[in-house]
Amino acid sequence: MPGLIRGVARVAAVAGTVTAVSNRVSRRQAGRWAAQDQEQQEQYEDQQPATVPAQASARDDGPDTDATIAQLKDLAQLKEQGFLSEAEFEQQKSRILAG
Numbered sequence: 001m002p003g004l005i006r007g008v009a010r011v012a013a014v015a016g017t018v019t020a021v022s023n024r025v026s027r028r029q030a031g032r033w034a035a036q037d038q039e040q041q042e043q044y045e046d047q048q049p050a051t052v053p054a055q056a057s058a059r060d061d062g063p064d065t066d067a068t069i070a071q072l073k074d075l076a077q078l079k080e081q082g083f084l085s086e087a088e089f090e091q092q093k094s095r096i097l098a099g
Helices: 002-047 052-059 064-080 086-098
Strands: none
Touching: 064 086
């Protein structure tokens, strides 16, 4: 009988150790996969074009929305190229947005 109890105890100890190691490996692998998924998500987001104009046009269904966005883009390019000062840019932007 003592040999049977000793054998059962040994099997229980080995099974507990195997379970602990298996759980630790699973958690570590899940952490690696989560980090890899995070990196892939960031790379995907970096590759996607800005969706601000599309969202703006989705909010306002008017036909003039696309024209307004195009005018604002042109105005921003003129400012970036140095053809407009900050004050001129703000004035023209206000005029465009006012309709």
